[in-house]
Amino acid sequence: MNRQLLVTLAVLGSQLLGTFALRANEAHLLQCGHCAMMARLHARQLAAAEQGKAPQNSYAPDRFVDVAHLKIDVTPNFKERSLAATAVLDFAPIAKPLKQWHLNATGLDIRQVTSSHAIQATQSTDTHLEITFRDPIPTGEDARVTITYNATPKKGLYFRTAEMGYPASDTQLWTQGEPEDHQHWFPSHDYPNEKFTTEVICRIPAGMEALSNGRLLSQKKDKDTGLVAFHWFQDKVHVNYLVTLLAGYFVKMEDKHGELPVALYVPPSEKDQLANTFRDTIKILDYFEREIGVPYPWDKYYNACAIDYMWGGMENTSLTTLTTRTLFTDATENLRSSRGLDAHEVAHQWFGDLVTCRDWSHLWLNEGFA
Ligand SMILES: [Zn+2]
Structure with missing residues (x-):
């Protein structure tokens, strides 16, 4: 295939993907960290194609x-x-x-x-x-x-x-x-x-x-x-990017899924919104365990809300970070829900965390399954 045709196809493909990505973003304004990464990688590929350069991949360096x-x-x-x-x-x-x-x-x-x-x-x-x-x-x-x-x-x-x-x-x-x-x-x-x-x-x-x-x-x-x-x-x-630390003042809601401790931590000023966001997590864990057929792999499943968090959520191993924007009051219950974000991040505990892509060029695998 000649180079010009290849570039044209790459640009067309990117634009098509861009259309889908835009729709996906509109549907899920609270993106997972991986989704945001995919958008960034996609933009990089598009820019390379527009400049007539070979697509750039993000390969990890050799391990010594x-x-x-x-x-x-x-x-x-x-x-x-x-x-x-x-x-x-x-x-x-x-x-x-x-x-x-x-x-x-x-x-x-x-x-x-x-x-x-x-x-x-x-x-x-x-x-x-x-x-x-x-x-x-x-x-x-x-x-x-x-x-x-x-x-x-x-x-x-x-x-x-x-x-x-x-x-x-x-x-x-x-x-x-x-x-x-x-x-x-x-x-x-x-x-x-x-x-x-x-x-x-x-x-x-x-x-x-x-x-x-x-x-x-x-x-x-x-x-x-x-x-x-x-x-x-x-x-x-687990891998380096899934290490996490949150520290400070929190209020929490706790429960158990079988023997698995499950909790949601939020800043104290958000305490009235805890229950809404927490209500589906155990049902989601139960559903994925049955559908995937592999028991939940980690010691606990906690969510914790970070102030000004840049994306929707990040599936750090056993402790997902969530934006405070996912919290909602009873007054907005019919308009907003945390269910989609919650389910996406729980799915990543298997797809991305238990099984991880070797480098960022394979990120679509994490995201595709989740
Ligand atoms: Zn994701």
């Missing part, structure tokens, strides 16, 4: 190590909208011995790097942390790096505080990883072609609550700092 576990310990400073943190990565080189490891780390102020294996040098650029080991780490050998850093994230982690004009009683922070924004608040292999278990510890003032993936191992107050440490553990592997 197998990451086994990521542990992040975060102390946020809500007033300064910054954080002090430590990230521990357990890994083993694959294919060949590892002399140097490049981690995504955008805008992080790296204070210290230690390792189970002697480090020759570290270098921090605007976007990466490069760790050079004295001796190459043999293939298959277990290794660990511990990175202490500070961050004032411009992406990936967002504060909503009284200093910014929000009610102090609604103070919160939330994160959004997809596609590759978590590197603004913790160092990692920030691509979807690597799965590992995770632990998130968040130290916050008493009265606040911190939510993350998996199950809550402990909630302890430190006598010296007065901060309460929430320790979450995700013991089934």
Whole structure:
């Protein structure tokens, strides 16, 4: 097929897809994060076709190590909208011995790097942390790096505080990883072609609550700092972009689907709207379990509403982020519903979370099934 015809077909196809995408957007104004990503990728393909360039794909880079576990310990400073943190990565080189490891780390102020294996040098650029080991780490050998850093994230982690004009009683922070924004608040292999278990510890003032993936191992107050440490553990592997953290003041509604804890968390000012948005979640879980034939795969299913969240929702493993715009009062009950968004994000717990596309060029698979 000649190039001009190919470009013409690509543009026509894109416009056709664009028409469908527009209709889909009109029908579902509260987009899932994946849907928004698809729209962005589609726009990029269209722009490339219009410029006569080959379509661009978003392939993940080669893996040089197998990451086994990521542990992040975060102390946020809500007033300064910054954080002090430590990230521990357990890994083993694959294919060949590892002399140097490049981690995504955008805008992080790296204070210290230690390792189970002697480090020759570290270098921090605007976007990466490069760790050079004295001796190459043999293939298959277990290794660990511990990175202490500070961050004032411009992406990936967002504060909503009284200093910014929000009610102090609604103070919160939330994160959004997809596609590759978590590197603004913790160092990692920030691509979807690597799965590992995770632990998130968040130290916050008493009265606040911190939510993350998996199950809550402990909630302890430190006598010296007065901060309460929430320790979450995700013991089934998942990908970097599905790591999540929300912290702040919330009110919640809880229930159970069999033994599975199910909950919805909202900012305190939205408490009167909890019940409307929560009412279908268990029915949706029940329906998908029966239809898919695979039991719900994670330790819990929580939804949590983030103030000014940019999309409709994001299916982070076991803890979906939802926009507060999905909440509605009884007065608007006949006009609005959270059902479509709720069902879409629950479906992603299987399609996208349990089974994940290797890179963004296959994102349509996540979205097609959900
Ligand atoms: Zn989606």
